[in-house]
Amino acid sequence: MSSAAAPDQPPRPVHFGILGCASIARKLARAMLLAPGAAVAAVGSRSEEKARLFAADNGLDVAATRVHGSYEALLDDPDVDAVYLPLPTSLHVRWATAAAARGKHVLLEKPTALCAADLDAILAACDAAGVQFMDSTMWMHHPRTAKMRETVDDKDAIGDIRTINSVFSFRANEDLLENDIRVKPDLDALGALGDVGWYCIRAILWAVDYELPKTVIALRDPVKNQAGVLLACGATLYWADGRTATFSCSFLTNLTMDITLVGTNGTIHVTDFVIPYEEKSAEFHVASKSSFADLHIGWNPLPSKHVVATDLPQEALMVQEFARLVQGIRDAGGKPEGKWPAITRKTQLVLDAVKASIDKGSEPVEVAS
Amino acid sequence: MSSAAAPDQPPRPVHFGILGCASIARKLARAMLLAPGAAVAAVGSRSEEKARLFAADNGLDVAATRVHGSYEALLDDPDVDAVYLPLPTSLHVRWATAAAARGKHVLLEKPTALCAADLDAILAACDAAGVQFMDSTMWMHHPRTAKMRETVDDKDAIGDIRTINSVFSFRANEDLLENDIRVKPDLDALGALGDVGWYCIRAILWAVDYELPKTVIALRDPVKNQAGVLLACGATLYWADGRTATFSCSFLTNLTMDITLVGTNGTIHVTDFVIPYEEKSAEFHVASKSSFADLHIGWNPLPSKHVVATDLPQEALMVQEFARLVQGIRDAGGKPEGKWPAITRKTQLVLDAVKASIDKGSEPVEVAS
Numbered sequence: 001m002s003s004a005a006a007p008d009q010p011p012r013p014v015h016f017g018i019l020g021c022a023s024i025a026r027k028l029a030r031a032m033l034l035a036p037g038a039a040v041a042a043v044g045s046r047s048e049e050k051a052r053l054f055a056a057d058n059g060l061d062v063a064a065t066r067v068h069g070s071y072e073a074l075l076d077d078p079d080v081d082a083v084y085l086p087l088p089t090s091l092h093v094r095w096a097t098a099a100a101a102r103g104k105h106v107l108l109e110k111p112t113a114l115c116a117a118d119l120d121a122i123l124a125a126c127d128a129a130g131v132q133f134m135d136s137t138m139w140m141h142h143p144r145t146a147k148m149r150e151t152v153d154d155k156d157a158i159g160d161i162r163t164i165n166s167v168f169s170f171r172a173n174e175d176l177l178e179n180d181i182r183v184k185p186d187l188d189a190l191g192a193l194g195d196v197g198w199y200c201i202r203a204i205l206w207a208v209d210y211e212l213p214k215t216v217i218a219l220r221d222p223v224k225n226q227a228g229v230l231l232a233c234g235a236t237l238y239w240a241d242g243r244t245a246t247f248s249c250s251f252l253t254n255l256t257m258d259i260t261l262v263g264t265n266g267t268i269h270v271t272d273f274v275i276p277y278e279e280k281s282a283e284f285h286v287a288s289k290s291s292f293a294d295l296h297i298g299w300n301p302l303p304s305k306h307v308v309a310t311d312l313p314q315e316a317l318m319v320q321e322f323a324r325l326v327q328g329i330r331d332a333g334g335k336p337e338g339k340w341p342a343i344t345r346k347t348q349l350v351l352d353a354v355k356a357s358i359d360k361g362s363e364p365v366e367v368a369s
Numbered sequence: 370m371s372s373a374a375a376p377d378q379p380p381r382p383v384h385f386g387i388l389g390c391a392s393i394a395r396k397l398a399r400a401m402l403l404a405p406g407a408a409v410a411a412v413g414s415r416s417e418e419k420a421r422l423f424a425a426d427n428g429l430d431v432a433a434t435r436v437h438g439s440y441e442a443l444l445d446d447p448d449v450d451a452v453y454l455p456l457p458t459s460l461h462v463r464w465a466t467a468a469a470a471r472g473k474h475v476l477l478e479k480p481t482a483l484c485a486a487d488l489d490a491i492l493a494a495c496d497a498a499g500v501q502f503m504d505s506t507m508w509m510h511h512p513r514t515a516k517m518r519e520t521v522d523d524k525d526a527i528g529d530i531r532t533i534n535s536v537f538s539f540r541a542n543e544d545l546l547e548n549d550i551r552v553k554p555d556l557d558a559l560g561a562l563g564d565v566g567w568y569c570i571r572a573i574l575w576a577v578d579y580e581l582p583k584t585v586i587a588l589r590d591p592v593k594n595q596a597g598v599l600l601a602c603g604a605t606l607y608w609a610d611g612r613t614a615t616f617s618c619s620f621l622t623n624l625t626m627d628i629t630l631v632g633t634n635g636t637i638h639v640t641d642f643v644i645p646y647e648e649k650s651a652e653f654h655v656a657s658k659s660s661f662a663d664l665h666i667g668w669n670p671l672p673s674k675h676v677v678a679t680d681l682p683q684e685a686l687m688v689q690e691f692a693r694l695v696q697g698i699r700d701a702g703g704k705p706e707g708k709w710p711a712i713t714r715k716t717q718l719v720l721d722a723v724k725a726s727i728d729k730g731s732e733p734v735e736v737a738s
Binding site for chain 2: 024026027030158159162163165167169170171215217219220221223232234236238242244246248250252253254255256258260262263264265266267269271272275276277278279285287288289290291292295296297298299302303313
């Protein structure tokens, strides 16, 4: 905007390297173009040609974006501050730890790891290197989520949340069910649980301010493909104080993204919590202190609709927030924000417990801490 | 309306006797005033004074409405065709069978009985007497429900329903939690399960066209009062084909009336299924063949809102339908409609299984048939 002198200059953008050209990386490339404080410096793929095509196809400045024909080469690029890592889950430990070891900040696709032990290796590497870690759970960064947080925290309006339901499903086509990395045991062994169940678990934890449940019991009859990868499953989560949450996740039913929070004083409904119906604004519905009209012929008061507009899409806001944290470390000697890895780890712990309960035929499993 | 000759005359209204002056009976008295083909002929209570007050307070024609100082007297009233029975659940067997034995058609409040064996006694009495039986589950009669039925039956739009969630809760005040019949073990021993869980179970069965689940497992940690009556509980229902449904019901959380149906092709949301927010019209939301916009930055197509208007409130439509069936039997020698007792019985069977699972500490319980 201005050519002002150094003291007034905005911080230098965070230079992202995109490690792998997965389909989801297209969305993130756009987000990095939109987000203040971020720039795509490089793309790394197993072939330089693929990286070049990705850059050209996604509106990146082809002259200014370096392309690397291997993941190693991208990590060795000294001009890369941070990597966005959308590789199959089974490759996360190797490449996220390698990135951290080279001093790159890590924005990691979900599910972050196949199990908490793997995640812990990644987090330890980030910790040792003093780099920021964040998982790529975009809806966390939508201003609607902040507004919902305010509502949840309003004990008068909502009270104590006692019951939570979440569903995330989409109807995969035949091609996905045959060929996608998310149904391959050697690539994304957690299947639907890791891909869509992740969001349900995160939303449930978000709703209870990240207090871990005590016990998890998987729903019976999970659906698996021939290789044993989960295509549909669910679980009930139990807290020590009697709270319960239930979620269902599936590749086999219509696109559904529900989170319902039922508190002593109020109820919140969202039906597009992961990806809002439309990019520019998103809704949620709140019923608070709901009672009946006389003779129970209607509700009084009626629930209210809350619409939250956003100039930037949620993934750009995520990139912006991540870049802000990286700038604080890179330029101002700050420390990584511990909230993000802590939230990731809790999500993974619950996911592990659900997986264990599924593997044990829906036996109760205590959540580790 | 007219003094036309006999062949054109509308059928004589069904003369209802209201057996007991429970609060819910006020709503039904209004419904009987509104419903074509129905008339309140008599009110019976344990005191004539109470019955008289009820008639006066609820806009009944005090001169034309007979008041009876005992339930027996009401049942002996030869001018009563049908009784509406809102007594505490523990009294249903006695008074519903007595009504049937006197040839009165029976419109019975829910929960219909403490267990299926009790309900079977009632249904047997109705069957032996050739009288119509119907439970008073009002939302079944809203035109929205018929519209939703059409949508559910549209296999192209919704496909096979695989996952169902239902919540019905309301926040009871201290007085209800201390004094209401619904928290008294000798009156309504099923508590929240019978009062509000009934609706969840019915809605779930409705959604799957009344195919009974195979197994039921109660959620852990049900909440009971000191007398052992359920204040909050829930369960997961499993069908042989892998369908699952989960419901939660409670007297301890904000008013919530959700039913969510997730099918292979479509998703239906209703958040006021038991009592619509407003009396004159009601909504439901359908997402069908939902996919994403390019880059997954929104949904395509968007879900659609369906608004269904109604001239009469759902409880008047229920009374009208019941009266129509009674007229067919009384005036035209027809037989009782078997659909209604069959639906009631299935609801009660699932309710029994949930209760049994709760009593067994959330062990799986097979649903009887």
